[in-house]
Amino acid sequence: MRIVGLDTWIVSIPHPRPVTWAGVVETHWESVLLRVSTDSDVAGLAQARLHPAWSGTSPRLTAQALGRLYGPLLRGVDPLSAERTKAAVDRVRGWSPAKALLDIALADVRARHAGLPLRTYLGGWTDEVTVSALLTRGPREGCVDELAKAVDRHGFTAVKVKVGGDAREDIARIQDIRNAFGDSLSVRVDANSAYSRREALLVGDALAELGVAHFEDPCPLEPPAHRRELFRRSRVDVLVDRVVDSPAAARQVIDEGARAVSVKANRLGYANARRIVEICEDACVPCVAGLSGESAVGALASLQMCAAYRQCADIPAEESFFTMLPHDVVTTALEIRGGKALLPDSPGLGAELDLRALERFGVRHPA
Secondary structure, three states, rough: OOEEEEEEEEEEEEEEEEEEEEEEEEEEEEEEEEEEEEOOEEEEEEEEEEEOHOOOHHHHHHHHHHHHHHHHHHHOOOOOOOOHHHHHOOOOOHHHHHHHHHHHHHHHHHHHHHHHHHHHOOOOOOOEEOEEEEEEEOOOEEEEEEHHHHHHOOOEEEEEOOOOOOOOHHHHHHHHHHHHHHHHOOEEOOOOOOOOOOHHHHHHHHHHEEEEEEEEOOOOOOHHHHHHHHHHHHHOEEOOOOOOOOOHHHHHHHHHOOOOOEOOOHHHOOHHHHHHHHHHHHHOEEEEOOOOOOOHHHHHHHHHHHHOOHHHHHOOOOOHHHHHHHOOOOOOOOOOOOOOOOOOOOOOOOOOEEEEHHHHHEEOOOO
């Protein structure tokens, strides 16, 4: 088997209403979609939602890198030879998001060739994944109703809540959720480093009283001395995301006192994600398949990884944003029932492209 080409699309799907993330308000969901094609009718997929504020690059820049830098290096290489493909990719420094996409798409090729679901190919721990609901940033009014609809439709037993505006309003929002759902929902809170250290500790005290399970990136976690103080003083277990961009970084924050770590396959690739999972396992620290706000292909990449490793089983995975998108570019919808993602039994990721939808929402790059 040989790689014959890399195909990329910029996919843009309109949101029903604007969505607020850390530092970004979106009217359209935009991502880069990669297909690695081979000479044996086996192709691998990967997709990632990228933004300069989060990843230092954009879908278009990443598509350019994939086509111009990595396509020529990988053409003619056997995709089943993991070390050879890695050697080819490593000839170009940097471009971590592009490398992560290639890692996932090549793993999809290998799992499809083996006739195995990707979760079985990677580790085979389980066939189902508990998933959290998601509340993005927004006004306090209506958030409980929005969450109630999601719980009723998908059976969620956990929720991740994005905060980071006014601290008092944020605390009141969590109180509203507790008042409405009691202890039936496990609650995690993500501030995306928005608070000062002082605010983070004060908000953390309130969240502890409300039974919040984890407080993710409460404030900027650089320099290391600041996060060590936060880990030591916080009454809520601190989950670390933003600074965990490598296995070495994961090991460092765990040594400094982090109580949980976010692992994002679409940011790291499977090889680095696996190393971080093993570091967490050695340290008896839980890890979570973190939120990237993906559609079905990207969500499947994260959820298949989560199902592969027992260390990811303690905290509900965070990839449920795909349920909030009005459209997608795959033939079969990914579903969540009873709070669990229904992972496909088909080989690889379990996703096939809907070419009509891709023509509607995607632009081939280069056009």
